[in-house]
Amino acid sequence: MVADKAGVKTKRHGTGDRLALLWLRQDLRLADNQALHAAMADADRVLPVFVLDQEAGGPWAPGGASLWWLHHSLAALGEAYGKLGTRLILRRGDASTIITELARETGADIVHCGMAHEPWLRRLDAGVAASLQADGRKLATHRVATLFDLDGIRSKTGTRYGVYTPFANTCRALPDPEQPLPAPKKIAGPVRLPNSDRLEDWCLLPTAPDWAGSMRDTWTPGEVGASRRLHDFLDSRLDGYGASRDIPGDPKGTSMLSPHLHWGELSATQVWYAAREAAAKLNGVRAGGFERFQGELLWHEFAAYLLRHNPAMPEDPLRPAFARLPWRDDAKGLQAWQRGRTGIPIVDAGMRQLWQLGWMHNRVRMITASYLVKHMLVSWQQGEAWFWDALVDADLATNSASWQWVAGTGTDSQPFFRVFNPVTQGRKFDADGLYVRQYVPELKSLPDRWLHEPWAAPDVVLKKAGIVLDHDYPRPIVGLDEGRDRALKAFRETVQHR
Ligand code: FAD
Numbered sequence: 295m296v297a298d299k300a301g302v303k304t305k306r307h308g309t310g311d312r313l314a315l316l317w318l319r320q321d322l323r324l325a326d327n328q329a330l331h332a333a334m335a336d337a338d339r340v341l342p343v344f345v346l347d348q349e350a351g352g353p354w355a356p357g358g359a360s361l362w363w364l365h366h367s368l369a370a371l372g373e374a375y376g377k378l379g380t381r382l383i384l385r386r387g388d389a390s391t392i393i394t395e396l397a398r399e400t401g402a403d404i405v406h407c408g409m410a411h412e413p414w415l416r417r418l419d420a421g422v423a424a425s426l427q428a429d430g431r432k433l434a435t436h437r438v439a440t441l442f443d444l445d446g447i448r449s450k451t452g453t454r455y456g457v458y459t460p461f462a463n464t465c466r467a468l469p470d471p472e473q474p475l476p477a478p479k480k481i482a483g484p485v486r487l488p489n490s491d492r493l494e495d496w497c498l499l500p501t502a503p504d505w506a507g508s509m510r511d512t513w514t515p516g517e518v519g520a521s522r523r524l525h526d527f528l529d530s531r532l533d534g535y536g537a538s539r540d541i542p543g544d545p546k547g548t549s550m551l552s553p554h555l556h557w558g559e560l561s562a563t564q565v566w567y568a569a570r571e572a573a574a575k576l577n578g579v580r581a582g583g584f585e586r587f588q589g590e591l592l593w594h595e596f597a598a599y600l601l602r603h604n605p606a607m608p609e610d611p612l613r614p615a616f617a618r619l620p621w622r623d624d625a626k627g628l629q630a631w632q633r634g635r636t637g638i639p640i641v642d643a644g645m646r647q648l649w650q651l652g653w654m655h656n657r658v659r660m661i662t663a664s665y666l667v668k669h670m671l672v673s674w675q676q677g678e679a680w681f682w683d684a685l686v687d688a689d690l691a692t693n694s695a696s697w698q699w700v701a702g703t704g705t706d707s708q709p710f711f712r713v714f715n716p717v718t719q720g721r722k723f724d725a726d727g728l729y730v731r732q733y734v735p736e737l738k739s740l741p742d743r744w745l746h747e748p749w750a751a752p753d754v755v756l757k758k759a760g761i762v763l764d765h766d767y768p769r770p771i772v773g774l775d776e777g778r779d780r781a782l783k784a785f786r787e788t789v790q791h792r
Pocket residue numbers: 539548549550551552553555556590591593594595597654655656657659660663681685687688689690692693694696697700
């Protein structure tokens with residue numbers, strides 16, 4: 295035992311045995327992980343640790359679908375670290391205490407971690423940094439999730455951006471992000487391993503009922519699955535992305551990389567460079583879907599930027615006047631929306647896709663969210679909370695920014711008077727009905743002409759399709775004109791009374 299600078303007794307290793315802790319959170323990968331890289335540069339031995347602290351996150355701790363993902367991602371990461379020569383330690387409880395004690399127990403004088411944007415994680419980091427410092431140790435944070443240094447991005451007059459386009463233009467004019475780092479080939483672990491929980495004992499997987507069947511068939515959480523999905527997308531779909539990204543029934547429409555990006559099984563930088571390389575091979579970086587795809591990665595970046603500078607964004611409207619909106623309390627309607635029983639086929643298809651896959655196509659996220667906040671006049675915060683629990687890609691920044699965008703309460707929103715008509719949206723983006731027929735099979739025999747508005751179909755058509763309204767499929771819980779007029783009145787009055 296030796297006394298360190300702060301006089302705290304630690305079990306320090308001898309020369310050649312300097313150990314660094316790597317505190318993993320949303321950077322569950324080996325390649326292009328700046329925190330891991332810095333830990334290896336700093337010390338001879340590296341001990342990776344993941345702490346499950348559901349208390350610290352409060353309402354924004356990972357929800358049910360995210361925990362399912364986390365289980366599988368940690369299992370894959372634990373195996374990968376084991377193969378390289380160290381071991382992933384799992385602990386559950388108060389992260390602040392656990393990290394400080396683990397640093398003491400292993401004699402690590404530095405803890406490396408990825409930089410977080412979530413307000414609760416930033417508070418936690420500040421607490422951990424303070425208690426490590428009191429012990430004579432240090433917390434070092436590294437940019438692991440974004441392409442650029444978000445704190446450095448300002449307009450020419452020095453103000454922060456509240457609107458996407460100038461933000462994205464500024465990003466595009468910046469020097470390229472740093473080249474991705476390779477995965478290490480070997481990592482020396484500690485001489486004596488601290489105790490670790492068993493992942494199975496955390497019970498993160500659903501059992502009664504087991505609702506994860508379709509999720510298992512759809513996803514492969516972990517770095518290997520992420521890389522496979524990235525290359526599958528780039529090899530065959532990047533070129534057509536611009537045209538097909540809005541078609542939810544097109545199985546090749548979008549990359550489905552969002553949960554991998556959220557959990558950091560891939561970095562945005564890796565995706566950025568791989569996409570550019572693939573586009574260059576195709577027909578040049580300006581061609582095909584590359585620019586459009588790059589634009590979506592910048593939306594992701596913009597959401598993180600907004601949350602960093604507006605920590606109340608998940609709870610409060612960015613435009614404070616909208617805090618006075620007269621939202622309806624409609625528990626029955628909310629439940630119908632959550633279960634995909636609103637009587638509006640494209641909305642119900644989206645909500646059922648969300649339930650089955652833990653994921654929903656972006657176009658349909660916009661339609662379902664708009665139906666909730668406009669036609670039903672139920673608060674965006676209630677929709678946000680349901681998405682939070684149900685999405686495998688639930689991301690505090692993107693989820694809250696997107697809900698505010700749809701609701702018209704954000705700084706860069708669609709104007710509140712633009713209300714998506716779900717029938718028109720359905721006809722336009724699911725013209726052949728592939729998407730609705732997949733997720734609302736009770737409507738599959740309806741001809742395309744009536745598929746998006748079964749309540750308007752003549753009796754003879756319904757009969758031929760074997761549908762009895764209110765028995766096989768509900769009538770709309772809110773009339774489309776009635777809901778739209780009510781929303782416009784409520785939003786307009788709120789704006790006028792500022
Ligand atoms: P692709 O089209 O292949 O895009 C590639 C990547 O770009 C995505 O993986 C994602 O990281 C980013 N991206 C794409 N579209 C957007 C967007 N509109 N805003 C920000 N980033 C984008 N995305 C999440 O990752 N987590 C969420 O919790 C989330 N909640 C949302 C809630 C609502 C109400 C809405 C309208 C959108 C939400 N999104 C969220 C954004 C978007 O729907 C998803 O990122 C996208 O559908 C993921 O599918 P993909 O990976 O196939 O996207």
